[in-house]
Amino acid sequence: MGEGPRAVAVRLLGGVSVTGPAGPARLVGARQRTIVAALALRVGTVVARTRLIDAVWGDDPPPTADKTLNSHIARLRQALAAAGLPDALTTQAPGYVLRLAPGDVDARRFEDEVRLARATAGTDPARAARHLRESLALWTGAPLEDAEPVDWLAAEVARLDELRLAATEDRWALEPSPNVAELEFLAAAHPFRERLWELLMVALYRAGRQGDALAAYLRARDVLADQLGVEPGTRLRRQHAAILAGGEPEPLHDIPEPDDAGAEEPEEDPVTLPQPLTTLVGRDSAVGAVVATVRGRRLVTLVGPAGCGKTRLAIAAAGELGPARFVDLSVVSERLPEAIAAALSLADDGSTDAYHRLVRFLTGAAPPLLVLDNCEHVSEECAELLARLLPACANLRVLATSRQPLRLRGEAVHPVAPLGAADAARLFVDLVRDHTGADVPAEHLDLVHDLCRNLDGLPLAIELAAARATALSVPEIAARLSDRFSLLRNTQRDPHARRHHHTLAAALDWSYDLIDDAQRRLLRTVSVFVGSWRLDAAEALDGDALDLLTELVDRSLVAVDRRDGETRYRLLETVKAYASNRLTDAEAAAARRRHAAHYLAVAEEAASNLRDGHQQSWLARLAADYPNMQAAMRWLLKDGDGTEDLRLATALAQYCKFSGRYREGRRWLALALERRPDAPEELRLQALIEASALAMLDCEYPTSLRLAHEALELTGPDRAEFARLLVLLASVQRETGQYDQAIACVERALVYYRVMDEQPGVARALHTGAFAAWVGGDLDTANRYLAECLPKVRALGDHEAIAATLLNMGATAFYAGDTERARRLFDDALERYQLIGFDEGVGWVRNMLGLVDLRGGRDESARAHLVSSLGVHRRLGDRWRTASVLEALAEALRRTGSSRVAAVLLGAAGAVRAAIGAPVPAVERTDWERTYSALQAELGEDELLAAITEGHDRELDGILASDPTIDRSLTTTSAQP
Incomplete structure (x- = not known):
């Protein structure tokens, strides 16, 4: 230092x-x-x-x-x-x-x-x-x-904060002249740390302020009594007595002498803690956090769902905290004081009751840490006993495990989460090795991660699954998880295993039996949710959901996720399967009907907001709700009546556009349109427009045109939908190289939108016209449209439209030769797209930044941008843009020495264009020809044509894997299913 x-x-x-x-x-x-x-x-x-x-x-x-x-x-x-x-x-x-x-x-x-x-x-x-x-x-x-x-960080922060505070205490204990002001501040900030009060009292006394030192003791006593219901500890009382008498306080850096007077010894020396037979996996930071919490608080309760490893964590933490006594309450049926006294081997001599024997044993300067395991079924009795014991035994500390908090004043609740993915997999692999003497085959390791994720990272479930490895392979164990409660049974001869840990079902029965009928009903009902859900969704299924959910959360049956100010709830897959098995047919039908009605209302509200430019908040909400939207859609298509299926498919089309789920949205619309041929004309019109738009984005241009013309038959030029369809036709014409026709459609749409004073429509048409113009090489027309478009989209507050306009302005600047302005505009657009989470926009900007870098001679940076863009467009299924990115990437690879792979990529791009019927955009044609000519000079005509033919004939994944300079992750990023 x-x-x-x-x-x-x-x-x-x-x-x-x-x-x-x-x-x-x-x-x-x-x-x-x-x-x-x-x-x-x-x-x-x-x-x-x-x-x-x-x-x-x-x-x-x-x-x-x-x-x-x-x-x-x-x-x-x-x-x-x-x-x-x-x-x-x-x-x-x-x-x-x-x-x-x-x-x-x-x-x-x-x-x-x-x-x-x-x-x-x-x-x-x-x-x-x-x-x-x-x-x-x-x-x-x-x-x-x-x-x-994230969780591990919170544990690390708690550990470091505790070390800092302890080091601060040590420092002032050693300093000849402690800083009274800082100690005053610390004692106020951490009022339950008796050592800080001791340091403050001694510092005040040595500064000649005996009265202030005695007043500090009174403040400490009041805080401890009011907040924890306890008296100051032995050492603090001794310092107070010395100061009161005007004597010399005890040395602060000495270890206090134990004061065992009056403490009762057990009849025999019991085993202090159970000795686990297997290694604790993945809990290093959690053990440290629990240890830190117990050192600062007198009652700490580890709370978590069945089988999450609370007991093992408590034993590990207690092992680092010094002398401890362990009491398993899962077998307790008699009165609690008698049961704990018996577990601690405290002799009944007939002179006192069990409670007072406990007080005698647990009183002293350094009593053992008391570990109370499985408190949930006697939580009220446990809370009542501890409410008496903790004030009576000034130095007692208790570490409890429970599936719910004890709700006692001064209790510090420490949630115990299931294992993370990597640690869960490591536990499974270690246990399989223990059971079989062999390692899990390397080809099964990915499946192990999936299996452990399906088991929610619950150590109990993982242990029970791994025990089956003596008779089943990993794939066979995974395949049988659909009936997990039959599979996950304890097959080991373990007389010490708790009754409720013999099977996974028994562990959950234990929790289920402890809740009332209303809570059971809600637990069964919320099993229809997929993934997480909000409170309003639960209330749509059960009007009393708030109070009931609070109880289920407290009892570790429902998990809570809090992010960005929003609370969401979820069931572990194991709890979900258990609750779903108990759901009656009548309950299931009613719950799914209410579930679908709720998410239909959410989807329709979301679609309106997305169209109005409120993407940032709604895209995040829909991403979280989407698994439930999918479940509602599947149920409506199978069992729904009326037109709710077509309404939901139409509403979800907006989100499918933003999230790149073009084909899923198209499939739902096609099924619903076929299922509801007699739906109201207005609803069919909206569904056809959305289906046409998704087909265009999916590069299925003939289908998009057919659906658009079918929609045109249901509307007329006096409606905004007519102009919207003209803009949609212009988009198809742009991508198929019909630039003049696209501009003509845009001009017609603008006339209609302006007559109707439909400003969002005007902005949409201007943007589409600008896009078609610059792709067709008409930069003047593009700039004219964009100059009018940008103030409109800013006034509308449409974040996606603003980003798209900036992207198009950057493109016109780039093709006009102003690369610096282009880069600034692209960077601005990229930031906006990332903010709203619009992947297609991010992919487009990466494409254009790659072109900027190519023009500036930054070949490696260009390649990185283009590889990133290619991954996005392939995942979304945007084949039109995929072809353009492949052609630009071919030039980047050519410049870095991979000429033959570059030629193959040109061929692959040509194959994509042939499949969708889209030529090389006019504005990109010069660059394409330049790349072709350079490859022709480097490879020769025959080899170039052979490579292009190979690109036509081979799968794109295989082509991308053939050159190590391309990110291998792309080889598994194929188009959407």
Whole structure:
């Protein structure tokens, strides 16, 4: 310490930052900072990719998590290289290593220095105090404060905060002249920490303020009594007595002498904690967080669903906290004091009752930590007993496990989540090895992750599934999960296994039997939801949902997700399957009918808002609700009556456009239109328009035209729908190379929209006209349309339309030769598209940025943009844009030495264009010809034609996999199903 600024410094004790020899690294976004934190906390050791994914996204990573992690790692490497640390982040199976010295990370330096200070406190207090001062000076704010707020990070923050507070206490215990003002502040901020009150009292007394010191004791006593219902501890009372008598307080850095007077010893020395036979997996940070919480609070309850591993976590934490006594309450049937006294082997000598025997045993300076396991079925009795014991036993600490909080004053509830994906898979693999003596075959590891995800990461379920590996393969176990309650039974001879852990069904029966009829009814009813749901959705199924959900959440039967200010609820798959099995046919029919009606109303409201430009809030809402929308759609198409199926398919078309679900939206509309031939004409008109628009986006141009003309028969030029169909026809004509016809359709649509004073329609037509004009090479017309369009979309507040207009303005600037202006406009558009989560727009901008970089000679950067764009357009199924990106990527590969693969890509693009009937856009034709001529000169005519033919004939996945310079992730990113 004290060596001055470091050339390399990773800061976690405040905002996350990295500084290298060349200056600070540019870290972009909370997720990138989370990755830095996860790597820095384990500096010098390998952090697996799966652990990083869990660290960034928690237990519910998006399907694109692996790919997005690649992007974050690549950008982080660039940022570190720019800071003068080109080799700091290296790949090492199965993940990554941050290759820096531990002393370069402030959190590691802090912990090392605190450890050194405590080791020297007894022999050299002044030196120890100096170490603590300098280590605490490393803190600049709340630890990891600008990283992603995920569960593991919260646990790490709690651990670091506890270390900081303990180090602060140690420092003031060692300083000859403590800072009274700071101790006043700390005692007020942490009123339940008796050591802070002790330090404050002694500091005041030594400053000649005996009266203030005694007043501080009275404040401490009042806080502890009012908030926790307890008296001050033995040591604090002794300091008070010394100060009251005007004597010398006890040394603050000495370990207090135990005071065992009056404590009762057990009749025999019982086993303090059960000794698990298997290793605890994936709970390192959770154990640390529980330990920190227990050190700061007197009653801590671990709360979580059946089989999530509360008991194992409690045993592990208790093992680090010192002497402990363990009491399993799952077998308790008699009165609680007698049961606990018997479990602690406290002799009944007939002179006192069980409660007073407990008080005698648990009274003293250092009584054992009392671990009460499985409190849920005796929660009221447990709360009543602890409400008496904790005030009577001043130094007693209790660690309880339960499926619901005890709801006792002063209780600290610590939720226990299921295991993350990587840790769950590791547990399963370890247990299979234990059962069979063999490793899970490598080809089954991906299936193991899916299986553990299906089991919700519940250790009990994973243990029961792994036990079946003696008779079944991993694929066979996975296939039988549809009947998980028959499969997941304890086949081991374990006389100590609890009754409610012998089968997964028994574990859930235990919880189900503890709730009342109304709560059971709601639990069965909400099993019709898919994924998560909001409170208003639950209330649509049951008007009493709020109170009942609160109870089910408290009892760990319903999980809560809070993100961006919104609360959503969900069932673990195991709980969902259990509740669904108990749902009667009549309950199911009524619930699904109400479920479909609710999501139809949400979809119709969402469609209106999306059309009006309110994409940012609604796209996120619909993404979360979409699994339920799908379920409602499937039910309506099968069992619905009336026209609700056609209404929902029509309403969802707007979201399908924004999310790239073109084919799913088309399929639903086609099925509903066929099913409802007699639907009202207005509804059929809207459905046909949406179906035509989705077919156009899916590059099925003949189908789009057929549906548009069918819709035209149901409307006339006096309606906005007529103009909307003209704009739709213009879009098809643009992509099929009929640029003059497209402009003509736009001009007709503008006439109708202006007569009707339909400003959103005017803006839409202007944008479509500009798009068709610049793609056709008419930049003047494009600019004329765009100049009128931009103020209109800004006035309308349509975020997607603003981004699209900026993108088109950037395109006209680019093709006019002003690449700097083009880049600024593209960057602005990209930020807006990312903000609303519109992938198609992001893919378009990446395409154009790739062209800008190609023109500027930045070939590698161009390739990266184009590869990213290609992945987006292939996933969405936008074959028209896929062909253009392939042609641009061919030029990028040609410039970096992959000429033959480039020629094959030209052929693949040609095959796509032939399949959809769309030529190379006029504005791109010159670039295409330039690439073709260059390849012809490099390869020769015969080899070029052979490569183009190969591109026509081969699957695109195989082509992309044939060149190592192309991101391999694209080889599995095919068009939508």
